[in-house]
Amino acid sequence: MFEALTDRLTDVFQRIGRKGRLTEQDVDEALREVRRALLEADVNYRVVKDFIAAVREQAIGEDVLRSLTPAQQVISIVHKELVRVLGSERVPLTWASQPPTVILLVGLQGSGKTTHVAKLGHHLRGEGRQPLLVAADIYRPAAVEQLRTLGRQHDLPVYDEGTQAKPVEIVKHAIKLARERRLDPVIVDTAGRLQIDERMMQELEEIKAAVRPSEILLVADAMTGQEAVSVAEEFHRRLQLTGLILTKMDGDARGGAALSIRSVVGVPIKFIGTGERVDALEPFYPERLATRILGMGDVLSLIEKAQQQISQEESERLQEKVLTGTFNLEDFLNQLQQIKRMGPLTQLLEMLPGVGQALRQQQVQISDDEYKHIEAIILSMTPEERRHPDIINFSRRRRIARGSGTSMAEVNQLLSQFKQMQRVMAQLGDMAGVGRRRGGLRGLLGGGNPLAGLGDGGLDALMSQGMVPGGMPPGPSARHPTAQRPKPKAGKKAKKHKKKRH
């Protein structure tokens, strides 16, 4: 599943690449893969439909058809659109002008409400507030005790009246108490309920009418499937939700439900729950969730950055050089250095979809050292040698090998591979037109360069990243794929439970 979409899209465009021209049908074929990925991520069927329609329009408008890197282009458009729907800016909690601010957590059974009441309390106390937690779930066995326990464990005051009082009364009394004791906010735990349970939904409406909460947050499980929309719609219709908390994101659910809810109901995602412990609460980052919904690690931020910064002229200039057979070792060095600036090579490669696949399949190990060698060899050449490798005779080779701290054999290998590469380039140039497309450029590096060990898939991916003509911008080093799920902060509270649960 992981990275499946990129692999599949790369496949699609590889097939298309062989054909040469990209048509609208080709784009549609690619979008079918996107559609599948979204459905597998539990994005609602209807939402997917609208979404694909929107992306298709852009894809065709944005000249994917003529792009050098159509797979990445499509993914980039999809990703951008996902981020847009998810809501690109963070929406903070609303505070009442008259304290205390009341925050009501609602949702289906078992979605994580009680836990998140405690998490929110803990989080807001960290911001200098003095929260009061309220146990208004009088139905589920030991629900009150659950919140009390959490309060005790984390020094958060909990208001409860056992299980005999009416929830609306409990909440009213809690607010009165909060006012007296200057506690703010008041965070209310409610019982889990089905959105079709008329009586229970009325109960929430009553609470809302009585205490006018500033925030009514729907707590939804990241593992929820297609019904997320009906659930959210109904809760919203009855209560006018102000936000969403997406829980259990520490698992491997892709969380498409959040996209569905966001796009149908429109309320912002305010927090993400990433564990059972009270400190496992995070702000929401749309890019991360978009990436995750697509099932692609952290590749996208990389691609995005690259695509933003590759100048069109630069890429065209290089293409021109390739096609006219004037691509030389200097250009090659340039490319290598730009790739390198992205971060440690192996890490970088893992993040590249096609390469990741190739590495997994072939167990290829590429050391950063190999690159250093190649770079050193080229750097030991004179500019004249780089531009015209043909003049490098035996004695020049010996000098280069010595100067770069490598062996003659390595220098020879590099030169012969480069020569092969130039030959392929020349052929490409002859096949006019074809070379204008990525498909034509495909054989380019595969023909003979030091990266050949990567295999076809790997090179292809490099190509489709826009990395090889085009180059990478200097910038912060690439993030590791796992960085998207930040580790919980190891605080004092965290340690208490560490033994049992991690």
Add this chain to the structure above:
Amino acid sequence: MIFSRFFRRQTQPEPKIEAGLRKSRRGIFRDIAALFERSEIDEELYEDLEALLIQADLGVETTVALLDNLRQRVRREGIKDPAEAREALRDEMVALLEEATRNRKVKIYQRGVPFVTLVVGVNGTGKTTTIAKLARYHQDQGRSVMLVAGDTFRAAAIDQLKVWGERLGVPVISHTPGADPGAVVFDGMQAAFNRGVDILLIDTAGRLHTKYNLMEELKKVRRVIQRHVPEAPQEVLLVIDATTGQNGLVQARMFTEAAGVTDIAIAKLDGTAKGGIAFAIARELGTPISYVGTGEKVTDLAEFDPETYVDALFFGDDEEA
């Protein structure tokens, strides 16, 4: 709602549907019936069917497979009438579930050896409540039951199980919060032997299948159980929330690997979710769905029946109207 009517417990009078729980809802599967009212079988019909199956969480792969089978049958058997095609699809769906049901082991309740059910699943699916329901179910069959509070992690999880124990008049073996689950289970096994109970139901903490240590913990619990009764746990029940999407398949795979899941219970089928991931699980893993939960009361449990389930999917809301 559909399901609470279809799956009513045989041993109990029909649970009365509270007026407050009535709701107005367009079940998507009622649309299936409507779909077949057209005059011919065309591509649009298949497309609409695809939409409906995916919206019931069957997943792309299972949906495509079911519809491929349907296409083949339509071609092979020369089916022209959409109504007939509907029957064919219904049969395909029932057959898929029945194949898994056939894998269900016959439950043998031996005198003197406790029948152990280990209940597992991700967080908040309905494990503890299902245990209470199962306890009631066995009580109704005249079997003696004991519960083990194996969730020592979640706040007040032990209290939650004790409340159910009290309501049902069933003993609960427990340790203090934070204790080693293996140790509680050990005591539970011992107590079950000593008191000669027929059924031992073990609650466990909800855990995401991605957490290595927690899955290893389940393996350990299994070993503790087997030290007392080699053939136990005779039943390892994975509880899946009916609202679960495609992640349910991974859950089933991982819990089966770690804990040897023998049966699946789908909880919360009283909501609007269809629990369609059960089809994907049945298809890929062949794990039988044995129980469904249709409410929060101890009586809201029924044995799973493929035909009833599929018919509820197809015709569910018609009856309610």
